[in-house]
Amino acid sequence: MLEVRSLAVKYGAIQALHDVSLKVEKGEIVTLIGSNGAGKTTTLRTISGLIRPAAGSIVYEGKDITRLAPHEIVKLGLAQSPEGRGVFPQMTVEENLSLGAYTRSDHAQIAKDREHALSLFPRLRERLTQLAGTLSGGEQQMLAMARALLAKPKLLLLDEPSLGLAPQIVQTIFKIIRDINAEGTTILLVEQNAHMALKVAHRAYVLEVGRITMQGDAKELAASDDVRKAYLGGH
């Protein structure tokens, strides 16, 4: 469904990604793990068209999307919930949600999806008219997730969805990831919580200083020594 080929990305003189290739098949959950500054966020940003790669290409459903503008990519059904929540701080929770469904026009279904998302995060329902910027960190994270759900994408890119969430909500988030995947959404997940990520994912890639160093079945990787040592805090 999505294929990233030999991607190279530079920030000025700094090269953040070298020759990164990865694949996401329809119906999968694929996770991308790696330590701080490995380039995970950079990878997702490049896929979404926010950054122009220096080399390489991105193919989505057989179509080359490397040079498309972000909104055109979203139109094709590839949405992203960005790092650092990325809510519109000066808009209410309500408005934020409605923007999630910007590309859609099936109003009845949107309303239903909205209900569904709010039932997943009851906290948000209490806060519908609050400015998103004044939400607590965790609440913002929930909003970002709910908004991503409303986009109903075919492929969803999630950048650290569990950041700053209370343990229970982390559980909820991963459950939601599984659920929407079961409903047919393909997911590319970036997580620091490698532990949980490897549990829900089918396949995984490990990114280190801008290069893919390992890849394979999520369960197998979780069991491998290198990964345990570096990312699971195992001894």
Next chain:
Amino acid sequence: KKEPAAPTAGGNTPAAATAGEIVIGHYGSLTGGQATFGRSTDEGILLAVNEVNAAGGLEVAGVKRKVKLVSEDTESKAEKAGDVVRKLISKDNVVAVLGEVASSITLEGAPVAQRAKIPTITPSSTNTTVTEVGDYVFRVCFIDPFQGYAGAKFVREQLKLTKAALLVDKSSAYSDQLSKEFAQAFQSMGGTIVATADYTQGEKDFNTRLTSLREKGPELIYIPGYYTEVANIAIQARALGMNIPLMGGDGWDSEDLAKNGGAAIEGTFYTNHYAPDNPTPAITAFVTKYGAAYNGKVPDGLAALGYDAANVLFASIKTAGTTEGPKLRDAIAQTKGFVGVTGTITIDANRNAVKPIVVLERKNNAWVYRATIEPK
């Protein structure tokens, strides 16, 4: 006599003289808010220069020398005037400087010329302080006190009105001074000023002010402003039902006033340097030449003054027989009875032009010559 250490001494070697060309400078607002004035003046000066050159040049001490005009832009800013005049004097080695319309800008440029001992003639800065800068600063237009006096005299003696109101442009020293002079003269001739209001250049809405003036029942409103605002004032006054005569000064002088004001300016008067339809030979000749040079345009007062300023300068160069600053200065100071387009000009002891004023009236969609007021 050599000037000790005058900084311009280095610059003012007669490079121009050897080239045979006499270089004169003009600084004016060629761009910016007052570009209309600057460009008209420039056209007038250029016409005079071209005429002299077409006649083979200016005869100085028996030699015919061509005249070259260097025009520089002040961007309608006083701040630039000093720089520009310095440039004309040091870089272009001009023998004399003509310029600025706006008194506030001339006041910045004239001291530079004064210090360098280069004579300067302003075609149309009417504020009294301008020529007080020094003995190298002259003008060929009348000064505001006289214009105010002439306006008052006309209203009292020819229109025979006694109650006037003032509408003054407070952002313009010209307007300010003119209004005071008018009021003073008008009161001394037995009239009363019943109300005063003011505005700032660039404003477009005068309804409130006109309403407040109307309450006092004036028989005439004296508006010593620029035509840009006057058109609006007239339109709005008429719309408010005020059909009394309006009167102003030479700031009204532009064909655009009629274009913009339309029917509203019917029955208005202004004092001016000249009236294009005044059938004197000088004016007719000038209007024809100007029209021929600038595809049919009717010259406004600024063009006429620019033309006169240049010609006064040329005449003085001829009498002086040299382009040397001090001698040229003396020659200009002795100008007497020069017959220009804008009247017969005599330079007085204060380096101001003594000349008559004309009053124009708007009648049947045309400006017509109404009266001439002789100097006091």
Next chain:
Amino acid sequence: MSTASRQQGGFVEQGFREMSVALAARGVSKSFGGLKAVQDFTLELPTGSLRGLIGPNGAGKTTVFNLLTGVYQPDVGVVELGGQSILGLRPSKIASLGMARTFQNIRLFGELSVLDNVKLACHVRAEQSMLGAILRTAFSRNEEAAIEAKARRLLQLFDLDDRRDEAGRNLPYGDQRRLEIARALATNPKVLLLDEPAAGMNPQEKLALRALIRRVRDEFGVTILLIEHDMGLVMDICEHITVLDHGAVISRGTPQQVQEDPKVIEAYLGVAEESEKQ
């Protein structure tokens, strides 16, 4: 400085028994519109202690920090730093009195270099006058040198010295978090508030952070209050924990006590703790 801090560290051991209070909040409440973000919050931090503040998302933890540091003013209640009330003071004043913090959403001076970030934080202790700086008097010159030295020492401690010339915002997330702590320490705080210092770090990095926090407490003798959602970290290093829910304290005690409190399990830990521990 190191000797002084060590002495202070020694003092901590004794002071602990005497329960000298570094920071105290009593009956503090804050609401936003109709929302009661914090209600009747009370907390005492003994000098030299390392304590935790936890609770579900939106419980009011960050708001407590904001109330303590003067970003918000409490509706009612008292906040005392070293026995002196700091109500109504501007955050900068409170910082100069000895309280420093990090932010949940990192707030570095992005365009400034790593070194300048830390040097800036030394400003609050600088004694030179602006005129002195302009005239570059001997005093100001010496002080600048001292600031530079102090900043470098801190960076070395935090393993950031080799990145000192880089712009703050170009650091990876984990390094940024550590730089924030270093910067806070540069103000010579008596009390340090850390808001989710481990967020965005992987388990490996979290381990390193644990050690670092302990070391900071021991070496600098700083009193620390910590917000964190990573239970492993909180339970490991905090001596005492306060649990917030809906703005109110629902439990407090040692990690052991809190972990077993059914109210805490219901409101916060849930079954999550179990799966986390596997």
Next chain:
Amino acid sequence: MPTHVLVARAALPFLVSLLLALLLHFGVARFLDDYDRGLVMSVGINIMLAVSLTMVNGFTGQFSIGHAGFLGVGGYVAGAVTYATSLKLYGDLETRGSMLSGTSLNVDPATLSWFGQGDLLFVASLLAGGCAAALIGYVVGLPSLRLRGDYLAIVTLGFGEIVRVLIQRTDKTAALQAWDRVHPGVPAPEGVSRVFAIENSVLDPATGLSQTTYTAVSDANWFEIAPRVGGSLGFSAVPDYTSIFWVVLFAGVTIAVASRIKRSTFGRAFLSIREDEIASEAMGVDTVRYKVRAFVIAAFFAGLAGGLFAHFKSMNPNEIGFARSFDIVIMVVLGGLGSISGASIAAIIVTLLPEWLRGLDQYRMIIWALALILMMIFRPQGLLGVREIWDKALWQGLVRFIKREKSSPKAGGGA
């Protein structure tokens, strides 16, 4: 280090400014004509304005677009002081400066001393102008207690416009008047036909018209003279003391002070406000106080520049409005926000480029506008970015750049 070395080091930039000022004034200026000398002074004054604004817009990241207001306040106050004192002490408006000062054309240069009493008056008036501007700067900085970013900017703009209108509408300067207008009925002394006088206008409530009388300046109190400098005609009656020496000296001092501040702990405090006010507060920087300080210092130097301007050109209320403020902001951004040397270089360019483009006639301002837009697009970080000309990093970068440039063609040649 021994004390005298320390003192010398501390004074170094100021000494350099002094030397440079002397060198330019007595050396280089000899080879320039009047126009070029005028441009040098304009450049110097603009450098002062740009560098002072850099302290607000560049260092603290506040956004002031009313800087011309300070220029106006400083210029009018300094001008008024010299004007009133000259009239009071000397009865005329001639310069009484030394060989360091501006135009003393009527005087034989050989008779000039090194420092005249006129210079003292001049420097005192400059300081007065600077202090007045600083005071206003304090008032303008105060709203930063409540306002941030663009809102503060708009307040500064509003302030600038208020200054402009108020100056425009104050009474005009004292002018030469005929003796009998000023002393009606008193016979004029021999040789005296005109005297400096101030106008007293009394409003007639019935007509709303002003009645004008005159007071001779010699009879008036100085506080009656000084404030009467506004009006739309501009204020040109100030003796021209400003010279290359003074301009270069003060520009040098401005640059030295700004860069000393920038490199001190206060500079970092300013910069932290630009980066993140909340974090800056949390680190103990009293943001309001520092913002106000930045405004005060910047206003002081802008006021000094205003004083120099007033003793060089004329003050005109129409030209201390927002258009002028924009010009200064342009210099700051063009140079690179926060870069002192960048702002100075930009000041040079912004002053000289339009002059060089004379000759292009009506296309001149169009080309200047285009140049501005293109510079913003192709060099958005400004000429020097945040760097300074004296930063090593800048030169290292340049060297690397040149080396790369050089090495690549060589490689091509070898192939």
Next chain:
Amino acid sequence: MDQLLQAIKDSITIGCLYALIALGYTMVYGILKFINFAHSDVVVIGALSTAVLGERMLHKLAPGATAAWYYGPLLLLLAILICSTVAFTVERLAYRPLRRAPRLNVLITAIGVSLLLQNAGQLKFLFGTEPHPVPMLIDQTATIFTVLGVKFRWLDLAIIGTAIIFMVALDYLVFHTKIGRGMRAVSHDTRIASLMGVPVDRIISFTFITGAALAAAGGFLYALRYQTVTQPADTGWALLGLKAFVAAVVGGIGNIRGAVLGALAIACVENFGAAYLHPGYTDVYVFVILILVLLFRPGGILGKAVVEKV
């Protein structure tokens, strides 16, 4: 009494003109967070093209006569077309390359564009420096009714009516259409908006075009009311732009309804100040009110003060 009535009437009419212009400022500010100093020049272009095109089309009109009714809307449409094209081009060529540059750069560029438009407009073959008269598109003196000597003219009605139509249309556009939603999203964060599928560049172009259309309408009504349009570099225009901008700020910048409210407020301050205090200080009143409003309501009348949570 009649003075009061006159002041009220003028406040409303002029307020409407300010509002149309203020909306352009507020929209661009809202979306790109910079003060578009070139906006007042677009207003000038609107007014000048009305005058110049009107002159061309109606040069045979007898002096004093009024043009046929359809010339008004026709000229308005042309003005909108011209202004929108100019604004679109400017945005495309001058502002778009700076999308990621600091805001101050865009601001300087805007000043550059403003200088460019002014000076280009002064070129002889464009508008030149001389003022242009505006043909009589509506009978200046035709009165609907007169109260206490204050005339309510058809002209006033036309101005107020046109302004209201445009403002209502804009309000609908922003608050009830998808494009409007996109505009609001872009105004808060362009990067995130693009991740929501909002075509950022297109929305920004559209905003500029809309703002320019309003500016054109403002310029057109201006021409209609004042009958003469002076050259582009006239300081009056810059001041007009500045006041419209102040209106936008007073109302709460970025807030559409606030801009209208602010415009009316500013017009009131000016007209009442001129009528009852001193007419010479209108600018001072405007800026004093601006500062007072900001000090007591830092976000403007309708604006929300920006809260930043830490």
